[in-house]
Amino acid sequence: MRTKPPITARDLVLLVLAIAVLIVFMFPIYWMITTSFKSSGDILVNPPRWTFRPTWQNYVYAFEVANFGGYIRNTLIVALISTTIVLVVGTLAAYSFARYNVGGGNIMFFILTTRMMPAVAVVFPFFLIFKTVGSTGVGQFLQLGLDRLGTLAVCYTVFNLPFAIWLLHSFFQDIPAELEDSARMDGYSRWQALWRIVFPLAAPGIAVTAIFCLLFSWNEYLFAFVLTRDLATTITLGVAAFWTQRGVDWGPLSAAATICVVPMVAFALLLQRYIVRGLTFGAVRG
């Protein structure tokens, strides 16, 4: 055990430097939150005001006039449906890829490639397909079609599934196969060993994947923008909607953006330990 070296001036300089950079990076978030509590008289001024009398007005406006509650509801419905589907099918696939190495890595890589497709390349076919599907009875029953929540749920499922499979795969790889083998020796079937031994051990990984999927669905913009008009508007669109032909209401917009950003920031802090792993599709364990 080495004794701690004495505190030097260098330690202090580095800390001050790190905090200075941190302030620069935090500033837009700070500005967003403070603007959301400013009245319009404190927003449209030059030079900008650093002190002001806080008001709830903008939040009241966002919920009562701009129907922001409805956007949140839509986003949650879409995010929860797609995340559930992704987890159910993705967990099984990821386990199989990790334990049985199906396709020798080629299928896994094909899956990753679909995740790298630019959204704009698939959004037009989706637009045309859902336009057609929406006019059929089945499409209407399943809420598929333009400006329908089912459509977005399908898009986010396709978009998140490759990510989830890769991330879950890395968690399953961390579980030693011996545990399963010994359960099999004790008379468990493959399926029982999977349910009673592997899944409980993978639970943290599954939870982490779920939160990432929710986060991606919540923050998504392009699909929502192209495929919805009014009924299925999601939260990011709701924020952008404050920019209108007539001009922009910065106060309510900041309130809306704050509502959109703050829960995800909380999620990110929750994910802290796994954020590096998630953002690299499980490649860097962090």
Place this chain on the structure above:
Amino acid sequence: MNETQAPSARAKAARPLSDRWYSYLLVAPSLVVILFFALIPLFYAVYVAFHAADLTAGTFIGGFVGLDNFRDMLNNDLFWDAIGRTLTIAVAAVCAEMILGTALAFLVNQLRWFRGPIRALFLLPLAAAPAAVSMIWRYMYDNEFGVYNALTAGVGLPVVNWLGGARTAPLAIILFDIWQWTPFVMLIVLAGLQALPKEPFEAAELDGARFWMVLRRLTFPMLAPVMSLVFVLRAIDTFRLYDPVATMTMGGPGTATETVSYYVYRVGLKYFRMDQASAMSLLVLFAIVVFTGLALRPLMRYHAERAKRG
């Protein structure tokens, strides 16, 4: 499968389902979803790209036109301009993010106090929805009420119409991207730094190696796999850049910030030329698939094997 397990595997052959079929069965639902919803749109795009599909002309999907759409695309200067612009923005943003992020990772790694909380706070820009925060940036860039101009004016710099100028608007997009994604580079390089083995560095210290020598001969070579991965992931992501362009500048002023994604979107849903948009998106898709195969695949494989070795 392992050779030594072969006899027991054969003994279990009476079981209703072999391991092989069982493993396929588990993968099947996911593959169905991905093939159905990723390949059908793809084939559909190919189909549309070979037909006339001008929604303004009243016909939804018109007659077969062969390679006409691809020929028009190759002759379309606006499209190639958008590609050039996207590459410029991507190169500038990703280079800045790599340098800043790596420097920041070294800095945070050297911290004596508060390393955890500081690292945690750098997550914030990453978690924020780009479409939402870029709207706030739009307010901050405002040349009349924006706080950035107030800050630069405070130190005596001239007022800049950030989003209104053809030269400054791309810079504004780049700065936004740097703000949002430098923490990503920082977090991953930091994870790489913290995973480095101690012994070689202690040996170098004993040998009296200079700081720069250690950096060049030890640290960077050992960080290379992690840094290449971040670089490739960022490159793919910035090439697809759409959200901040759509919400902050709408490609403007003029076409100064029109990225490929935004241009293709505009052709498809503003001019309703689905045929042209499909041809272009296929080319962009092809470029990304090739790049992913050449650059991302070997890196992901390398990291997977390294993780397996533990």
